[in-house]
Amino acid sequence: MARYESLLDACGGTPLVGLPRLSPAVPEGAPPVRLWAKLEDRNPTGSIKDRAALFMVREAEESGHLRPGDTILEPTSGNTGIALAMVAKLRGYRLVCVMPENVSAERTQLLRMYGAEIIFSPAAGGSNQAVATAKQIAAEHPDWKMLFQYGNPANARAHYETTGPELLHDLPTITHFVAGLGTTGTLMGTGRFLREKVDGIQIIAAEPRYGELVYGLRNIDEGYVPELYDASVLTRRFSVGTRDAVLRTRQLIEVEGIFAGFSTGAVLHAALAVAHEAVRAGNRADVAFVVPDAGWKYLSTGAYGGTLNEAEEALEGQLWA
Amino acid sequence: MAIEVRVPTILRTYTGGAKIVEGSGDTLTELIDDLDAKHSGLKGRLITPEGGLHRFVNIYVNDEDVRFLGALDAKVKDGDSVTILPAVAGGALGFAAAAALLGGL
Numbered sequence: 001m002a003r004y005e006s007l008l009d010a011c012g013g014t015p016l017v018g019l020p021r022l023s024p025a026v027p028e029g030a031p032p033v034r035l036w037a038k039l040e041d042r043n044p045t046g047s048i049k050d051r052a053a054l055f056m057v058r059e060a061e062e063s064g065h066l067r068p069g070d071t072i073l074e075p076t077s078g079n080t081g082i083a084l085a086m087v088a089k090l091r092g093y094r095l096v097c098v099m100p101e102n103v104s105a106e107r108t109q110l111l112r113m114y115g116a117e118i119i120f121s122p123a124a125g126g127s128n129q130a131v132a133t134a135k136q137i138a139a140e141h142p143d144w145k146m147l148f149q150y151g152n153p154a155n156a157r158a159h160y161e162t163t164g165p166e167l168l169h170d171l172p173t174i175t176h177f178v179a180g181l182g183t184t185g186t187l188m189g190t191g192r193f194l195r196e197k198v199d200g201i202q203i204i205a206a207e208p209r210y211g212e213l214v215y216g217l218r219n220i221d222e223g224y225v226p227e228l229y230d231a232s233v234l235t236r237r238f239s240v241g242t243r244d245a246v247l248r249t250r251q252l253i254e255v256e257g258i259f260a261g262f263s264t265g266a267v268l269h270a271a272l273a274v275a276h277e278a279v280r281a282g283n284r285a286d287v288a289f290v291v292p293d294a295g296w297k298y299l300s301t302g303a304y305g306g307t308l309n310e311a312e313e314a315l316e317g318q319l320w321a
Numbered sequence: 322m323a324i325e326v327r328v329p330t331i332l333r334t335y336t337g338g339a340k341i342v343e344g345s346g347d348t349l350t351e352l353i354d355d356l357d358a359k360h361s362g363l364k365g366r367l368i369t370p371e372g373g374l375h376r377f378v379n380i381y382v383n384d385e386d387v388r389f390l391g392a393l394d395a396k397v398k399d400g401d402s403v404t405i406l407p408a409v410a411g412g413a414l415g416f417a418a419a420a421a422l423l424g425g426l
Contacts, residue, residue, distance in 0.1 A: 205386075207386075209404070209406065224377070224408060225376065225377070225408055231388060231389075234389065235389065236385060236386070236389045237385070237386035237388070237389055238381075238384050238385055238386070239379070239381045239384050239385075239386065239404060239406065240384065241384075
């Protein structure tokens with residue numbers, strides 16, 4: 001279908017694209033191993049977060065948590081904020097985003113264009129400063145509503161009801177699903193759906209491993225595991241460093257012509273790992289992975305050009321996924 | 322050859338500031354015991370008193386989360402690369418603000 005009543009109705013239904021050049025070659029006579037990319041940048045605001053934003057707002061409206069004219073407060077480092085800003089605009093809410101100041105300039109510009117207000121929490125102060133900033137805002141505005149994507153079941157449900165069924169419809173022979181691990185909504189929702197429908201499916205998480213500056217300030221006792229996370233949905237979980245993520249992001253555009261953000265590189269790195277394992281084991285594999293967004297918002301990082309060392313340096317201290 | 326272990330900044334007080342240390346063992350438990358013998362106190366930050374991996378600690382063997390490889394029983398061998406990291410969510414700093422707003426921290 002190519003005609004929709006409104007932009008909100010155009011959410012989801014993204015293309016699944018084969019990667020014939022990046023898929024590993026198999027020995028003659030061996031079963032095929034194929035990679036498939038789900039292009040989530042083809043959503044209304046250009047990222048997979050449109051699905052979660054739409055479901056979370058709808059659920060909040062239906063439950064009475066959100067009323068017309070309300071202000072939504074969301075801590076976000078980018079894509080969720082942009083998606084919520086669009087949904088809030090079309091559904092009649094005001095959006096205030098709290099975000100660390102070390103996110104890319106494009107993201108803040110986009111948020112403002114969509115009409116969101118931004119409150120920065122200093123990057124240098126680390127999580128403690130972010131907590132202090134957030135506590136202060138919440139205390140000053142007790143009437144502002146939080147959707148809290150890390151613990152909101154509607155986030156995972158969006159993927160259980162849309163992303164998962166789309167994948168199964170487009171690729172009934174799917175053997176592996178690979179996606180990034182952040183709020184865990186994509187993996188939990190899609191993973192649960194596919195596990196119910198496909199015997200033996202592998203659900204694989206690719207988690208970004210940032211530069212030292214991001215972790216440096218973090219105390220282990222202040223760690224955080226999103227409420228949505230259920231380890232039993234996953235079969236494996238990879239940690240992918242900045243260098244590998246950049247390398248794969250570049251490889252994806254060079255070899256297959258897909259211009260993606262760096263979190264895609266991390267996901268592709270894990271997808272290639274399982275694809276090559278399948279080749280070695282002589283198994284058939286249809287590996288579908290998620291491209292959460294395109295690269296436009298990250299051009300200002302400079303990490304698409306220069307050497308890998310320069311790119312790694314450019315992304316040090318940045319939340320690139 | 323030994324097993325290379327990457328230590329996060331917050332735990333380098335136990336390694337004399339070293340970012341990378343070396344250890345040995347056939348399982349993660351043996352490796353951690355070996356590390357603790359050289360860097361006293363490290364084990365206590367990784368393992369709970371009940372003997373499980375600390376909830377907010379992630380350990381990866383060759384970039385794969387050990388919780389899916391048998392946790393503390395995960396096999397390790399010379400030449401492996403082990404990474405210890407604090408558990409954080411995507412949008413690493415945003416989450417802290419979110420948790421705070423909900424009174425979670």
